[in-house]
Amino acid sequence: QxxxxxxxxxxxxxxxxxxxxxxxxxxxxxxxxxELLQNRAFQQVTPNTAAALNAWSAINGGQISVVADSVPVSNSLPNSLRFNVPTGSTGQVGFANSGFFGMKVVASSTYKGSFFVKFPTASSFRGNLIVGLRTTSGSTIVSQSVPIRGSTTSWQQINVSLTPRTTPPSTDNQFFVTIDGAAASGQTINFAMFSLFPPTxxxxxxxxxxxxxxxxxxxxxxxxxxxxxxxxxxxxxxxxxxxxxxxxxxxxxxxxxxxxxxxxxxxxxxxxxxxxxxxxxxxxxxxxxxxxxxxxxxxxxxxxxxxxxxxxxxxxxxxxxxxxxxxxxxxxxxxxxxxxxxxxxxxxxxxxxxxxxxxxxxxxxxxxxxxxxxxxxxxxxxxxxxxxxxxxxxxxxxxxxxxxxxxxxxxxxxxxxxxxxxxxxxxxxxxxxxxxxxxxxxxxxxxxxxxxxxxxxxxxxxxxxxxxxxxxxxxxxxxxxxxxxxxxxxxxxxxxxxxxxxxxxxxxxxxxxxxxxxxEYIPSTLPSRTGTVFWGVTRNTATGEIIIKVSNTVATQANLTFVLPFANVATSGSLQVLTGAATASNSPTTPSALAPATTTITTGKTFTFAAAGFSVNVITIKAS
Ligand code: AHR
Structure with a gap:
């Protein structure tokens, strides 16, 4: 053709x-x-249901539930996470967020976290929250200690900055908040509007x-x-x-x-x-x-x-x-x-x-x-x-x-x-x-x-x-x-x-x-309406390039001869081609099966081009 x-x-x-x-x-x-946290603010969920805790889980016997807060963090966010430390607790007790199918954590990147906290009933408690990232199996990747007081009965915003020194082996990671179970035994603490961002x-x-x-x-x-x-x-x-x-x-x-x-x-x-x-x-x-x-x-x-x-x-x-x-x-x-x-x-x-x-x-x-x-x-x-x-x-x-x-x-x-x-x-x-x-x-x-x-x-x-x-x-x-x-x-x-x-x-x-x-679009001999190979020509007037696109939609190679009417046409041009078998695809198991390759091809006022079966081609030629 x-x-x-x-x-x-x-x-x-x-x-x-x-x-x-x-x-x-x-x-x-x-x-x-x-945002790395899923269900970060308990938006639009029904309090006191298991579904409201989507992506949240307890650590070491901590008791968590989503409640309609009598004094919420804001009118738009009526729900909060109620955390009870059962009496008789020992070790670090708390809760975790599993993100969206885990979290990618990379060494030396800084993860900026924040949340609101208050004690619904005043107490004399003084202690520290441990806030951090851990593997789902419970190994701490990075953490920060945050002091809190039982006298805090109005919402207080806490900000943390977490920079892990190591990259965990997988994305099977969580954000966590814990507290010393023995020291905080019997305390109830409310949390609202969590957030955790990686570098963006x-x-x-x-x-x-x-x-x-x-x-x-x-x-x-x-x-x-x-x-x-x-x-x-x-x-x-x-x-x-x-x-x-x-x-x-x-x-x-x-x-x-x-x-x-x-x-x-x-x-x-x-x-x-x-x-x-x-x-x-x-x-x-x-x-x-x-x-x-x-x-x-x-x-x-x-x-x-x-x-x-x-x-x-x-x-x-x-x-x-x-x-x-x-x-x-x-x-x-x-x-x-x-x-x-x-x-x-x-x-x-x-x-x-x-x-x-x-x-x-x-x-x-x-x-x-x-x-x-x-x-x-x-x-x-x-x-x-x-x-x-x-x-x-x-x-x-x-x-x-x-x-x-x-x-x-x-x-x-x-x-x-x-x-x-x-x-x-x-x-x-x-x-x-x-x-x-x-x-x-x-x-x-x-x-x-x-x-x-x-x-x-x-x-x-x-x-x-x-x-x-x-x-x-x-x-x-x-x-x-x-x-x-x-x-x-x-x-x-x-x-x-x-x-x-x-x-x-x-x-x-x-x-x-x-x-x-x-x-600008440059007309050319039209492909057949009922054919299987298609082409079109444009020009970039700023670079002086003619751009020819060819798609071959079947397995058989298509041979084309291009005739360019310009006085000066470069004798070589660049070809970018994406090609592969009909069913080839990029997926998590074959992430790089298909990618465009760039080569130099012979061009001129008249040149032939063989479009491989199942290929998309872009030919760029200097012409004036
Ligand atoms: O792209 C997916 C969906 O397809 C869009 O939401 C809708 O506009 C169309 O039906």
């Missing part, structure tokens, strides 16, 4: 084209968010897990879609609310997330926005739009408070502190300058409530447009289903399908009308090889980790989106992150466990596209 490349560009490539979609789906608490990405307080954030940064993503996804809310009262995610931990009540566990909301709106800046990403921020995934739509006449909350959320991001109370709250939290914001998404997958999106969309978009005339608002449903008025200028389209579907739909956007409407591919992934059971189980074709076959299918689709980037302004694989020990969804772009990060085949495809984007 000969591919003739045009001399002139057809359109600029949007600067937002390749980015990331994030929601807390086994990926925020215990994932991207670096860019050393931000309340920041991100360094290895996870580093993997995200290496993709050079251009935008970050948050906070959902489905995690906008299962019920109206448990919806994600921006104002419950900002400020002191004491003011964050947490919420029942949509993926079966409590969200601490420690990773809140300000943390998302700062992370966007740290990675040079533009936020694509969702507002809750009057529909809860459990099935409730707010009546048309009842939408006003939710619209106002969306306006306040946006003002927190971009408002003027002099004229907007939410913006003044942002300034009070140390950020007077507004953040960059262009796109706001109204809801998520509202095809689940298309009959009510027809009134919710206009109610939200009209009010938000009038409050923020410079912002662009994205509708989220199947495209034009339902038909909405006013007609959305931006649609978010989602697709989870088979690798073959993605290859066969590389031309999905080619036939869309050019009428001013543009598209955000806000979620896409090849998640199953079984077209009849896309969301089924691994036994029935569902992928646990992306494969070379799924990644090359996605690359074929991405080549189509790049070709159509006159109307596709952004695209993000989903989900972004998943804990291998407790994931609600597979595959994820990046899998991680307590100690490691596993970059998937799809991750490397996303990274190849994002780091080799170019700024």
């Amino acid at each position: 000969t591919v003739s490349v045009s001399a002139t560009a057809s359109h600029p490539i949007p600067t937002t084209l390749w980015g990331q979609m994030f929601e807390d789906i086994s990926s925020g608490d215990g994932g991207l968010y670096a 990405f860019k050393n931000r307080a309340n920041g991100m897990r360094d290895d996870v954030a580093t993997a995200l940064a290496e993709m050079q993503p251009k935008f970050f879609r948050f906070p959902g996804g489905n995690n906008l809310g299962q019920t109206v009262p448990t919806r994600w609310q921006w104002n419950a995610t900002i400020g002191s931990f004491l003011d964050r009540p947490g919420r029942a997330g949509d993926w079966g566990y409590i969200n601490t909301d420690g990773l809140g709106l300000l943390e998302y926005l700062l992370f966007c800046e740290d990675l040079g990403m533009e936020p694509i921020m969702a507002v809750w739009a009057g529909f809860a995934l459990g099935g409730t739509s707010v009546a048309q006449t009842g939408l006003e408070p939710y619209i106002q909350q969306a306006i306040d959320q946006i003002n927190f991001v971009i408002g003027d502190p002099a004229t907007s109370a939410p913006a003044a709250r942002r300034a009070a939290l140390g950020r007077a300058q507004p953040f960059k914001l262009t796109y706001v998404e109204i809801g998520n997958e509202d095809f689940f409530a298309s009959d009510t999106y027809t009134y919710r969309w206009p109610a939200f978009v009209d009010a938000l447009r009038s409050a923020f005339p410079n912002l662009k608002f994205i509708a989220t449903s199947n495209i034009n289903s339902p038909v909405l008025s006013p007609n959305p200028a931006q649609w978010d389209h989602h697709v989870y399908q088979t690798p073959t579907w993605f290859a066969q739909n590389s031309f999905f956007y080619d036939d869309m009308p050019r009428n001013g409407v543009t598209f955000f591919e806000g979620e896409y992934a090849a998640i199953s090889t079984n077209p009849n059971d896309i969301f089924g189980s691994p036994a029935n074709g569902r992928l646990t980790f992306s494969t070379m076959q799924s990644a090359s299918g996605e690359a074929a689709y991405m080549i189509g989106m790049e070709r159509n980037s006159d109307i596709v302004f952004a695209a993000s694989y989903a989900p972004l992150l998943g804990h291998v020990a407790g994931s609600q969804w597979t595959p994820n772009l990046i899998a991680f466990d307590t100690g490691n990060v596993y970059r998937s085949a799809s991750y490397f495809v996303q990274k190849l596209f994002s780091t080799n984007m170019g700024n």
